[in-house]
Structure formats: structure tokens, C-alpha cells
Amino acid sequence: MPSRFVQSLPMLGLGLSVGLAATAVIFVYEISPLRDPTFVPNSANAGTLIPQFRDVATEHNLMQWGAWLTGLIATNLTIVLWQLSHANSTLRRQNALLARLLRVVPWLGAGVILWVVFWLGWVIYLLGQWMID
Numbered sequence: 842m843p844s845r846f847v848q849s850l851p852m853l854g855l856g857l858s859v860g861l862a863a864t865a866v867i868f869v870y871e872i873s874p875l876r877d878p879t880f881v882p883n884s885a886n887a888g889t890l891i892p893q894f895r896d897v898a899t900e901h902n903l904m905q906w907g908a909w910l911t912g913l914i915a916t917n918l919t920i921v922l923w924q925l926s927h928a929n930s931t932l933r934r935q936n937a938l939l940a941r942l943l944r945v946v947p948w949l950g951a952g953v954i955l956w957v958v959f960w961l962g963w964v965i966y967l968l969g970q971w972m973i974d
Contacts, residue, residue, distance in 0.1 A: 851924060855917035862910045866966065869903065873970040882971060903967055911959035919952035 872891050874880040 848924065851917055851920040855914070855921055858910065858913040858917050862914060865906055865910060869967065869970055869972055873972060875971055880971070903972055904964070907960060907963035907967070911963055912956050914959055915952050915956035918955060919948055922951070923948050 870876075875882075
């Protein structure tokens with residue numbers, strides 16, 4: 842039986858991932874062109890107006906950050922939910938491999954769906970902040 846500390850690691854990872862995502866949201870808000878009063882939307886000038894970040898390919902970096910962060914959150918959330926749902930269940934001895942496969946596949950699908958939903962939310966947020974075209 843795993844120790845209580847080992848069982849709490851996915852929850853800790855989820856908290857850290859959500860904290861990183863909140864930091865990324867604040868960072869995008871801070872470098873968003875919407876904070877500049879002279880910014881005119883729909884003029885093909887998405888991206889940051891801060892001189893230090895103009896040479897950085899913001900679209901690619903923010904999209905990669907978003908993919909990694911949403912992947913971390915989806916993975917940690919799936920593991921936490923899996924732990925909560927299977928806390929008191931036991932595997933049958935017969936067809937243990939099939940039983941495990943039937944338990945893992947739906948959670949794997951749920952993790953992928955969560956990742957896609959979170960990633961699309963990130964992309965929509967970036968579009969709303971005029972960081973990507």
C-alpha cells in the first residue's frame with residue numbers, strides 16, 4: 842500500500858500545474874497589446890508591443906507553453922480523478938490484464954479530451970488577448 846505522501850503527489854502536481862497556468866495567464870495579460878491605448882484591433886498587428894519581446898516568436902512560444910501546460914493539467918487531473926474513483930476497488934484475479942485495460946482506456950480517453958478542451962481554452966484566450974492571429 843503506497844504511503845499517504847505518495848498518494849498526495851498527483852494533487853500536489855495538479856496544484857503546481859494550475860499555478861504555472863495562472864502565471865502564464867498573467868504573463869500573457871501583461872504583455873498583451875490590449876494594454877496599450879493606441880492599439881487598434883483587426884489591423885494585422887497581433888503580438889506583444891513590448892520592445893524586449895518583439896524579436897521573440899510569441900505565437901510559437903505561447904502555443905508550445907499552452908500545449909505543455911494543458912497537457913500537465915489534464916494528466917494530473919486525470920490521475921487525481923482516477924485515484925478518487927478507484928480508491929476502494931480491487932482487481933479481480935481472473936483476467937487481470939483485461940480488467941486493467943478496461944479501467945485504463947476510458948481514463949486515457951478522458952485525459953486526451955481534457956487536454957484538448959484546456960488547449961482550446963488557451964488558444965481562445967490568446968486570440969482574445971490579440972497575442973496570435
